[in-house]
Amino acid sequence: xxxxxxxxxGGHGTPTHEAGHAPGHDAHAxxxxxxxxxxxxxxxxxxxxxxxxxYIPSFVASKLFVPSLLIMSAVKFAIVVxxxxxxxxxxxxxRALFTGPLIIAVVTIISLLFLFGHIAVRMGS
Amino acid sequence: xASPALDHIEAGPHGHHxxxxxxxxxxxxxxxxxxxxxxxxxxxxxxxxxxKGRSVVGPFPHEACNPPACATAxxxxxxxxxTSASTFVLLMSSLAMVLALAAVENRNLPKxxxxxxxxxxxxxxLWATCILGATFLAFQAYEFTSFVHEGLTIRxxxxxxxxxxxxxxxxxxxxxxxxxxxxxxAIDYKRGLQPSDAINVDIAALYWHFVDVVWxxxxxxxxxxx
Numbered sequence: 001x002x003x004x005x006x007x008x009x010g011g012h013g014t015p016t017h018e019a020g021h022a023p024g025h026d027a028h029a030x031x032x033x034x035x036x037x038x039x040x041x042x043x044x045x046x047x048x049x050x051x052x053x054x055y056i057p058s059f060v061a062s063k064l065f066v067p068s069l070l071i072m073s074a075v076k077f078a079i080v081v082x083x084x085x086x087x088x089x090x091x092x093x094x095r096a097l098f099t100g101p102l103i104i105a106v107v108t109i110i111s112l113l114f115l116f117g118h119i120a121v122r123m124g125s
Numbered sequence: 126x127a128s129p130a131l132d133h134i135e136a137g138p139h140g141h142h143x144x145x146x147x148x149x150x151x152x153x154x155x156x157x158x159x160x161x162x163x164x165x166x167x168x169x170x171x172x173x174x175x176x177k178g179r180s181v182v183g184p185f186p187h188e189a190c191n192p193p194a195c196a197t198a199x200x201x202x203x204x205x206x207x208t209s210a211s212t213f214v215l216l217m218s219s220l221a222m223v224l225a226l227a228a229v230e231n232r233n234l235p236k237x238x239x240x241x242x243x244x245x246x247x248x249x250x251l252w253a254t255c256i257l258g259a260t261f262l263a264f265q266a267y268e269f270t271s272f273v274h275e276g277l278t279i280r281x282x283x284x285x286x287x288x289x290x291x292x293x294x295x296x297x298x299x300x301x302x303x304x305x306x307x308x309x310x311a312i313d314y315k316r317g318l319q320p321s322d323a324i325n326v327d328i329a330a331l332y333w334h335f336v337d338v339v340w341x342x343x344x345x346x347x348x349x350x351x
Contacts, residue, residue, distance in 0.1 A: 033227070033244065040220040044213065047344075051209045054349050066350055073345035077338050084219050085334045091148050094156045101160030105167030112171040 031083050039083045046072050155328045159335045162298075166339050169294055170346060173287040180282035184275055187351040202277055203348055204268065211264035212344050215299075218257035219337045222330045225250035230323045247318050247326075251310045254333065258303040265296045288347065295343060298336050305329050 031039070050072050053059050082088040087095055113119045144150050183190030183199045190199040228247035236242045243249065269289070272278075279289040309329055312318060318326060 030227075031223075033224075036220060036223050036227075040216065043216050047209065047212055047216065050345065050349055051205065054205060060351060069345050069349050073341055076341045080219060080334055080338050080341065084223050084337075085331055091146075093146055093148060093153065097153065097156040097160050098163070101163045105163045108164070108167050109171040109174065112175060116175045118174060118177070 030086055030089055035083065039079055043076055043079060046076050149324060151324060151328055152331075155331050159331065162335060162339075166291075166294070166342070169287075169291045170342065173291050173347060176283040176287045180284045182282050184272075184277045184281070184284075186284055186288070186347075199276065202272060202275055204271070205348060207264060207268060208344065208348050211261050211268075212340065214257050214264065215261045215337050215340050218254050218261070219334050221250050221253035221257060222333045225254055226323065226326050226330045229318045229326045230320055232318070232320055248310065248313050251306055251313060255303055255306045255310065258299055258306065258333075262296060262299055262303070265292065265299075291343065291347065295336070295339055298339070302329075302333050302336050305332065 050069060053065065053068065059065055081098070087098060110119075144153075146153065177186075183195040184202040185199075186203045187201050189201055192198065224244065225247050228245050228250055231245060232247070234245070236245050269292075272285075277285045277288075279286055306329060309318065309326060312322070
């Protein structure tokens with residue numbers, strides 16, 4: 001394929017309008033087709049690991065189970081947002097518009113879990 | 126009647142409207158909308174987590190329920206293999222969506238090989254995204270139907286209420302996304318999506334990927350964490 005290694009969104013970091021980009025489309029250098037393929041493979045691999053550890057009773061019973069699932073989920077979330085939603089390449093204002101409410105959302109979830117006693121901080125011995 | 130000079134100020138040298146931020150207002154709007162959607166889903170997810178493990182009667186998500194707690198013996202209701210498959214389908218739909226956007230943006234590039242033509246076919250990738258989104262919805266319909274047959278409805282217990290509300294809202298978002306993609310496909314068949322339409326496809330793609338990241342969170346928090 002002649003252009004499979006080109007950036008699907010405008011070539012090798014070229015300004016977007018030079019590669020037939022729509023004017024007014026606030027895109028910068030976007031991932032290449034190869035990067036999209038690798039992102040999909042990584043997302044699939046992480047999902048496979050998540051489901052795999054779900055079926056290991058000794059790991060499910062360990063303290064590592066929930067943190068490892070949360071970390072893998074957060075990594076998948078970040079990869080999709082950065083590469084598929086192009087937040088890594090887009091304007092800072094878009095990042096602020098997304099991460100601001102996201103932080104509020106996560107803090108709200110954690111606060112409510114503390115409030116309703118699902119998680120607690122144990123002080124002292 | 127606007128003068129040519131005013132037209133230039135309003136439309137800009139590249140044909141798009143100037144904004145005080147220098148960014149396209151439609152893209153700012155979709156990111157603001159996605160930000161607000163983050164908080165909507167945070168409220169639904171936190172409600173589910175707060176009620177988790179507080180159901181008095183079964184069926185339960187991860188635990189079996191035996192008499193006398195339940196009238197009959199009930200297995201854990203969540204079907205992880207089916208949900209894993211639907212998660213994979215939604216992840217692949219996101220890949221198809223970025224390829225659809227790339228195909229629209231690069232429509233004017235020359236296509237020399239079969240591979241180029243496949244990668245550059247916006248119709249193909251939009252169809253793929255639509256079909257994968259519809260497949261995810263079919264998985265969800267199967268899951269909801271099997272739950273109802275096993276005795277779990279939105280009125281059965283706290284788990285049922287919070288689970289159906291959360292996943293139902295997500296399913297409604299996926300449905301809206303499939304309809305949105307369908308309208309883009311209709312435009313593509315009618316007059317062909319041009320690079321100047323890329324912003325419209327990009328906005329739809331952002332919505333679609335957001336629906337995907339919400340599912341990433343739901344899959345872990347609802348299905349995998351016991």
